[in-house]
Amino acid sequence: MHSSRRDFLKLTGIALIGAAVPDALLPAGLAPAWAGAPGFRPDVRALKAARWGMVIDLAKCRPDCTDCIAACHAAHNVPAFGNPKDEIAWIRRETFGRIFPAQVHRHLEPRRQAGPVIALCNHCANPPCVRVCPTGATFRRPDGIVMMDYHRCIGCRFCIAACPYGARGMNYRDPRPFIRRIDPGFPTRTRGVVEKCNFCVERLAVGKPPACVAACPYGALTFGDLEAPDSAVRRAIAGRTVLRRKPELGTEPQVYYTL
Template sequence: MKVTRKDFLRIAAGSVVAAGTGTLVHALSGSAPATAATVGESKQRWGMVIDLRQCRQQGECDQCIRACHQTHNVPEVPNPAHEVKWIWNEPFAKVFPFQQSEYTRQADGGTLPVLCNHCASPSCVRVCPTKATWKRGDGIVMMDYHRCIGCRYCMAACPYGSRSFNYVDPRPHLRQVNPEVPTRSAGVVEKCDFCTARLAKGELPACVEACPQGAMVFGDLNDESSPVRQLLAERYSVQRQPHLGCGPSIFYLV
Protein backbone atom coordinates (compact mmCIF):
# COMPACT_ATOMS: atom_id res chain seq x y z
CA MET A 1 0.00 0.00 0.00
CA LYS A 2 1.34 3.35 -0.94
CA VAL A 3 1.08 5.99 1.71
CA THR A 4 1.29 9.50 0.39
CA ARG A 5 2.43 12.41 2.45
CA LYS A 6 -1.14 13.63 2.69
CA ASP A 7 -2.33 10.22 3.92
CA PHE A 8 0.37 10.27 6.53
CA LEU A 9 -0.64 13.70 7.75
CA ARG A 10 -4.27 12.66 7.78
CA ILE A 11 -3.53 9.52 9.82
CA ALA A 12 -1.37 11.53 12.21
CA ALA A 13 -4.09 14.11 12.75
CA GLY A 14 -6.67 11.36 13.24
CA SER A 15 -4.49 9.62 15.80
CA VAL A 16 -4.01 12.84 17.76
CA VAL A 17 -7.76 13.40 17.90
CA ALA A 18 -8.39 9.76 18.85
CA ALA A 19 -5.74 9.85 21.57
CA GLY A 20 -7.16 13.09 22.92
CA THR A 21 -10.68 11.71 22.99
CA GLY A 22 -9.43 8.55 24.68
CA THR A 23 -7.70 10.55 27.38
CA LEU A 24 -10.83 12.62 27.93
CA VAL A 25 -13.05 9.56 28.17
CA HIS A 26 -10.57 7.91 30.50
CA ALA A 27 -10.36 11.00 32.68
CA LEU A 28 -14.13 11.34 32.78
CA SER A 29 -14.71 7.73 33.75
CA GLY A 30 -11.83 7.69 36.21
CA SER A 31 -12.80 10.81 38.05
CA ALA A 32 -16.13 9.73 39.46
CA PRO A 33 -15.00 7.49 42.38
CA ALA A 34 -12.29 9.98 43.35
CA THR A 35 -14.91 12.71 43.76
CA ALA A 36 -17.07 10.55 45.96
CA ALA A 37 -14.10 9.72 48.14
CA THR A 38 -12.93 13.30 48.52
CA VAL A 39 -16.27 14.77 49.52
CA GLY A 40 -16.51 12.70 52.71
CA GLU A 41 -19.62 13.28 54.78
CA SER A 42 -19.33 14.67 58.24
CA LYS A 43 -21.85 15.84 60.77
CA GLN A 44 -19.90 18.98 61.60
CA ARG A 45 -20.14 22.33 60.00
CA TRP A 46 -17.44 24.65 61.22
CA GLY A 47 -18.43 28.24 61.67
CA MET A 48 -17.47 31.41 63.45
CA VAL A 49 -19.24 34.11 65.38
CA ILE A 50 -17.56 37.51 65.65
CA ASP A 51 -18.84 39.77 68.41
CA LEU A 52 -18.46 43.26 67.01
CA ARG A 53 -19.05 44.92 70.36
CA GLN A 54 -16.04 43.09 71.80
CA CYS A 55 -14.08 43.69 68.62
CA ARG A 56 -14.69 47.46 68.72
CA GLN A 57 -13.54 47.74 72.32
CA GLN A 58 -10.04 46.91 71.25
CA GLY A 59 -9.88 49.91 68.87
CA GLU A 60 -7.46 49.66 66.01
CA CYS A 61 -6.62 46.02 66.61
CA ASP A 62 -4.98 43.76 64.07
CA GLN A 63 -3.84 40.86 66.23
CA CYS A 64 -6.04 38.27 64.51
CA ILE A 65 -4.66 39.41 61.16
CA ARG A 66 -1.05 39.26 62.27
CA ALA A 67 -1.49 35.84 63.88
CA CYS A 68 -3.16 34.45 60.77
CA HIS A 69 -0.71 35.87 58.29
CA GLN A 70 2.31 34.77 60.29
CA THR A 71 0.94 31.27 60.75
CA HIS A 72 0.15 30.77 57.08
CA ASN A 73 3.09 32.58 55.51
CA VAL A 74 0.86 35.20 53.94
CA PRO A 75 3.18 37.72 52.24
CA GLU A 76 3.11 41.48 52.69
CA VAL A 77 3.26 42.56 49.08
CA PRO A 78 3.88 46.32 48.93
CA ASN A 79 1.85 46.89 45.75
CA PRO A 80 -1.81 47.01 46.88
CA ALA A 81 -2.91 45.58 43.51
CA HIS A 82 -1.02 42.37 44.25
CA GLU A 83 -2.03 42.17 47.89
CA VAL A 84 -2.62 38.75 49.45
CA LYS A 85 -4.82 38.59 52.53
CA TRP A 86 -6.71 35.89 54.36
CA ILE A 87 -8.30 38.05 57.03
CA TRP A 88 -8.31 41.82 57.14
CA ASN A 89 -10.20 44.82 58.47
CA GLU A 90 -12.81 46.66 56.43
CA PRO A 91 -15.04 49.61 57.37
CA PHE A 92 -18.50 48.58 58.56
CA ALA A 93 -20.12 50.52 55.71
CA LYS A 94 -18.22 48.51 53.10
CA VAL A 95 -18.99 45.13 54.64
CA PHE A 96 -22.67 45.84 55.26
CA PRO A 97 -23.47 48.54 52.68
CA PHE A 98 -27.23 48.10 52.94
CA GLN A 99 -27.36 48.32 56.71
CA GLN A 100 -26.75 52.03 56.22
CA SER A 101 -29.10 54.89 55.67
CA GLU A 102 -28.43 58.55 55.03
CA TYR A 103 -29.12 59.20 58.72
CA THR A 104 -26.70 56.62 60.08
CA ARG A 105 -23.94 57.01 57.55
CA GLN A 106 -22.02 59.49 59.70
CA ALA A 107 -22.01 57.11 62.64
CA ASP A 108 -18.60 55.55 62.99
CA GLY A 109 -19.14 51.83 62.68
CA GLY A 110 -15.42 51.25 62.93
CA THR A 111 -13.77 48.40 61.12
CA LEU A 112 -14.37 44.71 61.42
CA PRO A 113 -12.48 41.62 60.34
CA VAL A 114 -13.56 39.86 57.14
CA LEU A 115 -12.40 36.48 55.90
CA CYS A 116 -13.58 33.59 53.76
CA ASN A 117 -17.17 32.80 54.69
CA HIS A 118 -16.82 29.05 54.10
CA CYS A 119 -20.23 29.13 52.48
CA ALA A 120 -22.75 26.34 52.59
CA SER A 121 -23.24 26.78 48.85
CA PRO A 122 -19.93 28.22 47.69
CA SER A 123 -20.00 29.77 44.22
CA CYS A 124 -16.19 29.57 44.00
CA VAL A 125 -16.42 25.78 44.26
CA ARG A 126 -19.16 25.68 41.65
CA VAL A 127 -17.05 27.47 39.05
CA CYS A 128 -13.61 25.94 39.63
CA PRO A 129 -12.74 23.92 36.50
CA THR A 130 -10.34 21.51 38.22
CA LYS A 131 -11.82 20.97 41.71
CA ALA A 132 -8.78 22.79 43.05
CA THR A 133 -11.21 24.37 45.49
CA TRP A 134 -13.92 22.27 47.07
CA LYS A 135 -16.09 22.00 50.15
CA ARG A 136 -15.07 19.45 52.73
CA GLY A 137 -17.60 17.40 54.60
CA ASP A 138 -17.12 19.62 57.65
CA GLY A 139 -18.04 22.73 55.67
CA ILE A 140 -14.52 24.10 55.16
CA VAL A 141 -13.91 25.42 51.66
CA MET A 142 -10.43 24.15 50.87
CA MET A 143 -7.81 25.03 48.29
CA ASP A 144 -5.42 22.59 46.65
CA TYR A 145 -2.51 24.76 45.55
CA HIS A 146 -1.04 21.83 43.66
CA ARG A 147 -4.00 21.68 41.33
CA CYS A 148 -4.96 25.35 40.86
CA ILE A 149 -4.35 26.48 37.30
CA GLY A 150 -4.62 30.17 38.18
CA CYS A 151 -7.64 30.98 36.00
CA ARG A 152 -9.09 33.22 38.77
CA TYR A 153 -12.64 32.18 37.95
CA CYS A 154 -13.20 31.66 41.70
CA MET A 155 -12.20 35.27 42.34
CA ALA A 156 -14.83 36.46 39.89
CA ALA A 157 -17.37 34.15 41.52
CA CYS A 158 -16.74 35.01 45.18
CA PRO A 159 -19.20 37.74 46.18
CA TYR A 160 -17.13 38.57 49.28
CA GLY A 161 -13.78 39.33 47.72
CA SER A 162 -12.20 36.74 49.98
CA ARG A 163 -9.74 35.35 47.49
CA SER A 164 -6.27 36.57 46.59
CA PHE A 165 -4.14 35.70 43.60
CA ASN A 166 -0.37 35.45 43.74
CA TYR A 167 0.48 37.93 41.02
CA VAL A 168 4.13 37.76 42.03
CA ASP A 169 6.33 35.27 43.85
CA PRO A 170 5.27 35.68 47.49
CA ARG A 171 8.53 34.48 49.03
CA PRO A 172 10.53 37.72 48.80
CA HIS A 173 7.69 39.43 50.67
CA LEU A 174 7.70 37.14 53.70
CA ARG A 175 9.33 38.71 56.71
CA GLN A 176 9.86 35.34 58.34
CA VAL A 177 8.83 31.92 57.13
CA ASN A 178 6.91 29.57 59.37
CA PRO A 179 8.68 26.32 58.47
CA GLU A 180 5.65 24.22 59.40
CA VAL A 181 3.52 25.66 56.60
CA PRO A 182 4.41 25.70 52.90
CA THR A 183 4.43 29.05 51.13
CA ARG A 184 2.59 29.50 47.84
CA SER A 185 4.01 30.03 44.40
CA ALA A 186 3.19 32.76 41.90
CA GLY A 187 0.13 31.97 39.80
CA VAL A 188 -2.22 30.32 42.30
CA VAL A 189 -5.22 31.63 44.22
CA GLU A 190 -5.25 31.41 48.00
CA LYS A 191 -7.54 32.18 50.91
CA CYS A 192 -8.39 31.37 54.52
CA ASP A 193 -8.62 27.62 55.21
CA PHE A 194 -10.06 27.92 58.74
CA CYS A 195 -6.71 26.63 60.01
CA THR A 196 -7.34 23.10 58.82
CA ALA A 197 -3.93 21.97 60.05
CA ARG A 198 -4.54 23.38 63.54
CA LEU A 199 -8.04 21.87 63.71
CA ALA A 200 -6.55 18.47 62.90
CA LYS A 201 -4.34 18.84 65.97
CA GLY A 202 -7.32 19.84 68.09
CA GLU A 203 -6.33 23.51 68.23
CA LEU A 204 -8.48 26.55 67.50
CA PRO A 205 -7.86 28.74 64.46
CA ALA A 206 -4.96 31.14 64.93
CA CYS A 207 -7.13 34.26 64.70
CA VAL A 208 -9.51 32.99 67.38
CA GLU A 209 -6.64 32.18 69.68
CA ALA A 210 -4.97 35.55 69.11
CA CYS A 211 -8.01 37.73 69.82
CA PRO A 212 -7.39 39.55 73.14
CA GLN A 213 -11.11 40.15 73.65
CA GLY A 214 -12.31 36.68 72.84
CA ALA A 215 -14.48 38.33 70.21
CA MET A 216 -14.11 35.43 67.79
CA VAL A 217 -15.84 32.23 68.70
CA PHE A 218 -15.29 29.12 66.65
CA GLY A 219 -17.33 25.95 66.69
CA ASP A 220 -19.71 23.47 65.14
CA LEU A 221 -22.83 25.11 63.72
CA ASN A 222 -24.58 21.74 63.61
CA ASP A 223 -24.14 21.19 67.35
CA GLU A 224 -26.91 22.92 69.30
CA SER A 225 -24.87 23.02 72.48
CA SER A 226 -21.78 24.54 70.88
CA PRO A 227 -20.81 28.06 72.00
CA VAL A 228 -21.41 29.41 68.48
CA ARG A 229 -24.96 28.12 68.47
CA GLN A 230 -25.61 29.48 71.94
CA LEU A 231 -24.41 32.92 70.91
CA LEU A 232 -26.54 32.79 67.77
CA ALA A 233 -29.53 31.81 69.86
CA GLU A 234 -29.07 34.65 72.34
CA ARG A 235 -27.94 37.58 70.26
CA TYR A 236 -28.97 39.22 67.00
CA SER A 237 -26.54 38.30 64.25
CA VAL A 238 -26.01 39.15 60.60
CA GLN A 239 -24.25 37.46 57.74
CA ARG A 240 -22.65 39.20 54.77
CA GLN A 241 -24.91 39.39 51.70
CA PRO A 242 -27.25 36.58 52.80
CA HIS A 243 -29.62 37.34 49.90
CA LEU A 244 -27.07 35.91 47.45
CA GLY A 245 -27.82 32.45 48.77
CA CYS A 246 -24.26 31.37 49.46
CA GLY A 247 -24.97 30.65 53.12
CA PRO A 248 -21.94 32.12 54.93
CA SER A 249 -20.63 30.31 58.02
CA ILE A 250 -19.32 33.55 59.52
CA PHE A 251 -21.80 35.44 61.68
CA TYR A 252 -21.40 38.94 63.10
CA LEU A 253 -23.05 39.92 66.37
CA VAL A 254 -24.03 43.58 66.16
Protein backbone atom coordinates in the same frame (compact mmCIF):
# COMPACT_ATOMS: atom_id res chain seq x y z
CA MET B 1 3.61 -18.33 16.67
CA HIS B 2 0.77 -17.80 14.28
CA SER B 3 -2.08 -15.86 15.77
CA SER B 4 -5.27 -15.08 13.97
CA ARG B 5 -7.31 -11.94 14.31
CA ARG B 6 -9.86 -14.03 16.24
CA ASP B 7 -7.19 -15.08 18.80
CA PHE B 8 -6.08 -11.50 19.19
CA LEU B 9 -9.61 -10.25 19.88
CA LYS B 10 -10.15 -13.04 22.42
CA LEU B 11 -6.98 -12.11 24.23
CA THR B 12 -7.98 -8.44 24.28
CA GLY B 13 -11.31 -9.30 25.86
CA ILE B 14 -9.69 -11.44 28.54
CA ALA B 15 -7.18 -8.69 29.32
CA LEU B 16 -9.97 -6.12 29.66
CA ILE B 17 -11.88 -8.35 32.07
CA GLY B 18 -8.68 -8.86 34.05
CA ALA B 19 -8.08 -5.13 34.28
CA ALA B 20 -11.59 -4.61 35.64
CA VAL B 21 -11.02 -6.94 38.62
CA PRO B 22 -10.28 -4.78 41.69
CA ASP B 23 -6.89 -5.33 43.28
CA ALA B 24 -8.54 -6.36 46.53
CA LEU B 25 -10.14 -9.41 44.93
CA LEU B 26 -6.87 -10.79 43.58
CA PRO B 27 -5.08 -13.59 45.40
CA ALA B 28 -2.18 -12.30 47.47
CA GLY B 29 0.45 -13.52 45.04
CA LEU B 30 -1.10 -11.68 42.10
CA ALA B 31 -1.82 -8.40 43.86
CA PRO B 32 0.37 -5.44 42.95
CA ALA B 33 2.96 -4.43 45.53
CA TRP B 34 0.99 -1.34 46.53
CA ALA B 35 -2.35 -3.01 47.26
CA GLY B 36 -3.50 -3.83 50.73
CA ALA B 37 -0.62 -2.94 52.98
CA PRO B 38 -0.33 0.66 54.12
CA GLY B 39 -3.08 3.11 54.90
CA PHE B 40 -4.01 6.48 56.28
CA ARG B 41 -6.01 7.63 59.22
CA PRO B 42 -6.85 11.01 60.74
CA ASP B 43 -4.98 12.27 63.76
CA VAL B 44 -6.90 11.38 66.91
CA ARG B 45 -6.22 14.88 68.21
CA ALA B 46 -8.24 16.38 65.32
CA LEU B 47 -11.22 18.54 66.20
CA LYS B 48 -14.36 17.41 64.43
CA ALA B 49 -17.60 19.13 63.57
CA ALA B 50 -20.62 18.58 61.39
CA ARG B 51 -20.31 22.18 60.18
CA TRP B 52 -17.62 24.59 61.21
CA GLY B 53 -18.62 28.19 61.61
CA MET B 54 -17.47 31.44 63.16
CA VAL B 55 -19.18 34.19 65.08
CA ILE B 56 -17.61 37.66 65.20
CA ASP B 57 -18.86 39.91 67.98
CA LEU B 58 -18.58 43.43 66.61
CA ALA B 59 -19.17 44.93 70.06
CA LYS B 60 -16.00 43.31 71.37
CA CYS B 61 -13.74 44.07 68.38
CA ARG B 62 -11.44 47.06 68.97
CA PRO B 63 -10.45 49.46 66.19
CA ASP B 64 -6.83 49.63 67.33
CA CYS B 65 -6.19 45.88 67.32
CA THR B 66 -4.94 43.68 64.46
CA ASP B 67 -3.79 40.69 66.48
CA CYS B 68 -5.97 38.20 64.60
CA ILE B 69 -4.66 39.38 61.25
CA ALA B 70 -1.04 39.29 62.37
CA ALA B 71 -1.40 35.83 63.85
CA CYS B 72 -3.10 34.42 60.77
CA HIS B 73 -0.73 35.91 58.26
CA ALA B 74 2.33 34.84 60.23
CA ALA B 75 1.04 31.28 60.67
CA HIS B 76 0.19 30.86 56.99
CA ASN B 77 3.10 32.70 55.37
CA VAL B 78 0.78 35.20 53.70
CA PRO B 79 2.85 37.60 51.57
CA ALA B 80 2.61 41.37 51.87
CA PHE B 81 3.27 42.79 48.41
CA GLY B 82 2.93 46.35 49.64
CA ASN B 83 0.59 47.21 46.79
CA PRO B 84 -3.19 47.36 47.18
CA LYS B 85 -3.69 46.03 43.65
CA ASP B 86 -1.88 42.78 44.50
CA GLU B 87 -2.99 42.54 48.09
CA ILE B 88 -3.52 39.09 49.55
CA ALA B 89 -5.29 38.87 52.90
CA TRP B 90 -6.72 35.76 54.47
CA ILE B 91 -8.36 37.97 57.06
CA ARG B 92 -8.65 41.74 56.91
CA ARG B 93 -10.06 44.66 58.84
CA GLU B 94 -12.70 46.63 57.02
CA THR B 95 -15.29 49.18 58.04
CA PHE B 96 -18.91 48.40 58.84
CA GLY B 97 -20.06 50.52 55.94
CA ARG B 98 -17.98 48.58 53.43
CA ILE B 99 -18.89 45.12 54.70
CA PHE B 100 -22.60 45.78 55.27
CA PRO B 101 -23.48 48.51 52.73
CA ALA B 102 -27.16 47.55 52.90
CA GLN B 103 -27.20 48.49 56.59
CA VAL B 104 -25.95 52.02 55.93
CA HIS B 105 -28.49 54.78 56.10
CA ARG B 106 -28.46 58.58 56.45
CA HIS B 107 -28.82 58.50 60.20
CA LEU B 108 -26.24 55.83 61.00
CA GLU B 109 -23.70 57.38 63.31
CA PRO B 110 -20.40 57.93 61.45
CA ARG B 111 -18.56 56.24 64.30
CA ARG B 112 -20.62 53.12 63.78
CA GLN B 113 -20.26 53.21 60.02
CA ALA B 114 -16.48 53.47 60.28
CA GLY B 115 -16.29 50.85 63.01
CA PRO B 116 -14.04 47.84 62.46
CA VAL B 117 -15.38 44.65 60.94
CA ILE B 118 -13.15 41.61 60.50
CA ALA B 119 -13.68 40.01 57.10
CA LEU B 120 -12.53 36.58 56.00
CA CYS B 121 -13.66 33.71 53.82
CA ASN B 122 -17.26 32.85 54.75
CA HIS B 123 -16.86 29.12 54.06
CA CYS B 124 -20.22 29.23 52.34
CA ALA B 125 -22.54 26.25 52.47
CA ASN B 126 -23.22 26.96 48.79
CA PRO B 127 -19.83 28.24 47.64
CA PRO B 128 -19.71 29.78 44.16
CA CYS B 129 -15.91 29.45 44.08
CA VAL B 130 -16.20 25.67 44.30
CA ARG B 131 -18.74 25.60 41.52
CA VAL B 132 -16.56 27.52 39.08
CA CYS B 133 -13.21 25.91 39.84
CA PRO B 134 -12.32 23.92 36.72
CA THR B 135 -9.75 21.66 38.38
CA GLY B 136 -11.38 20.87 41.71
CA ALA B 137 -8.61 22.77 43.49
CA THR B 138 -11.21 24.51 45.63
CA PHE B 139 -13.50 22.04 47.31
CA ARG B 140 -15.83 21.78 50.25
CA ARG B 141 -14.94 19.34 52.97
CA PRO B 142 -17.66 17.29 54.67
CA ASP B 143 -17.26 19.51 57.75
CA GLY B 144 -18.10 22.59 55.68
CA ILE B 145 -14.64 24.08 55.29
CA VAL B 146 -14.09 25.46 51.81
CA MET B 147 -10.50 24.51 51.23
CA MET B 148 -7.92 25.01 48.53
CA ASP B 149 -5.63 22.31 47.27
CA TYR B 150 -2.80 24.46 45.96
CA HIS B 151 -1.36 21.48 44.11
CA ARG B 152 -4.27 21.65 41.69
CA CYS B 153 -4.67 25.42 41.30
CA ILE B 154 -3.88 26.57 37.76
CA GLY B 155 -4.33 30.27 38.50
CA CYS B 156 -7.36 30.81 36.26
CA ARG B 157 -8.91 33.13 38.90
CA PHE B 158 -12.49 32.10 38.12
CA CYS B 159 -12.92 31.73 41.88
CA ILE B 160 -11.83 35.33 42.46
CA ALA B 161 -14.48 36.47 40.01
CA ALA B 162 -17.08 34.19 41.57
CA CYS B 163 -16.48 35.10 45.22
CA PRO B 164 -18.86 37.91 46.22
CA TYR B 165 -16.75 38.69 49.30
CA GLY B 166 -13.33 39.40 47.86
CA ALA B 167 -11.91 36.73 50.13
CA ARG B 168 -9.37 35.50 47.61
CA GLY B 169 -6.05 36.79 46.39
CA MET B 170 -3.77 35.85 43.52
CA ASN B 171 -0.01 35.44 43.65
CA TYR B 172 0.99 37.39 40.58
CA ARG B 173 4.63 37.07 41.63
CA ASP B 174 6.68 34.62 43.63
CA PRO B 175 5.41 35.40 47.13
CA ARG B 176 8.47 34.19 49.05
CA PRO B 177 10.47 37.44 48.96
CA PHE B 178 7.42 39.24 50.33
CA ILE B 179 6.96 37.03 53.38
CA ARG B 180 8.53 38.69 56.37
CA ARG B 181 9.36 35.50 58.22
CA ILE B 182 8.69 32.10 56.71
CA ASP B 183 7.13 29.77 59.23
CA PRO B 184 8.36 26.29 58.27
CA GLY B 185 5.26 24.75 59.83
CA PHE B 186 3.16 25.75 56.82
CA PRO B 187 3.99 25.83 53.11
CA THR B 188 4.20 29.06 51.20
CA ARG B 189 2.43 29.47 47.89
CA THR B 190 4.03 29.81 44.51
CA ARG B 191 3.58 32.18 41.62
CA GLY B 192 0.29 31.69 39.80
CA VAL B 193 -1.94 30.27 42.51
CA VAL B 194 -4.88 31.79 44.32
CA GLU B 195 -5.04 31.63 48.10
CA LYS B 196 -7.51 32.29 50.89
CA CYS B 197 -8.45 31.49 54.48
CA ASN B 198 -8.66 27.77 55.23
CA PHE B 199 -10.31 28.01 58.69
CA CYS B 200 -6.95 26.68 59.93
CA VAL B 201 -7.52 23.08 58.83
CA GLU B 202 -3.89 22.35 59.72
CA ARG B 203 -4.50 23.50 63.31
CA LEU B 204 -7.88 21.79 63.64
CA ALA B 205 -6.15 18.60 62.49
CA VAL B 206 -3.97 18.65 65.60
CA GLY B 207 -6.66 19.81 68.01
CA LYS B 208 -6.04 23.54 68.04
CA PRO B 209 -8.50 26.38 67.37
CA PRO B 210 -7.91 28.72 64.42
CA ALA B 211 -5.00 31.13 64.84
CA CYS B 212 -7.19 34.25 64.71
CA VAL B 213 -9.53 32.91 67.39
CA ALA B 214 -6.61 32.00 69.62
CA ALA B 215 -4.98 35.40 69.08
CA CYS B 216 -7.96 37.66 69.79
CA PRO B 217 -7.37 39.26 73.20
CA TYR B 218 -10.99 40.38 73.55
CA GLY B 219 -12.74 37.12 72.80
CA ALA B 220 -14.50 38.69 69.82
CA LEU B 221 -14.07 35.59 67.65
CA THR B 222 -15.89 32.37 68.44
CA PHE B 223 -15.39 29.16 66.51
CA GLY B 224 -17.30 25.92 66.67
CA ASP B 225 -19.80 23.46 65.31
CA LEU B 226 -22.93 25.21 64.03
CA GLU B 227 -24.84 21.93 64.00
CA ALA B 228 -24.27 21.27 67.71
CA PRO B 229 -26.95 23.13 69.71
CA ASP B 230 -24.72 23.62 72.76
CA SER B 231 -21.59 24.71 70.87
CA ALA B 232 -19.83 27.99 71.53
CA VAL B 233 -20.96 29.47 68.23
CA ARG B 234 -24.59 28.55 68.77
CA ARG B 235 -24.48 30.06 72.25
CA ALA B 236 -22.84 33.18 70.82
CA ILE B 237 -25.67 33.80 68.33
CA ALA B 238 -28.52 32.68 70.56
CA GLY B 239 -30.86 35.59 71.24
CA ARG B 240 -28.66 38.04 69.32
CA THR B 241 -29.27 40.05 66.19
CA VAL B 242 -27.10 38.44 63.57
CA LEU B 243 -25.79 39.80 60.28
CA ARG B 244 -24.31 37.77 57.50
CA ARG B 245 -22.62 39.20 54.44
CA LYS B 246 -24.85 39.41 51.36
CA PRO B 247 -27.21 36.62 52.45
CA GLU B 248 -29.51 37.50 49.57
CA LEU B 249 -27.07 35.89 47.14
CA GLY B 250 -27.86 32.46 48.49
CA THR B 251 -24.28 31.48 49.21
CA GLU B 252 -25.19 30.67 52.84
CA PRO B 253 -22.15 32.25 54.50
CA GLN B 254 -21.11 30.53 57.72
CA VAL B 255 -19.45 33.53 59.35
CA TYR B 256 -21.94 35.32 61.58
CA TYR B 257 -21.64 38.87 62.91
CA THR B 258 -23.35 39.83 66.14
CA LEU B 259 -23.95 43.48 66.93
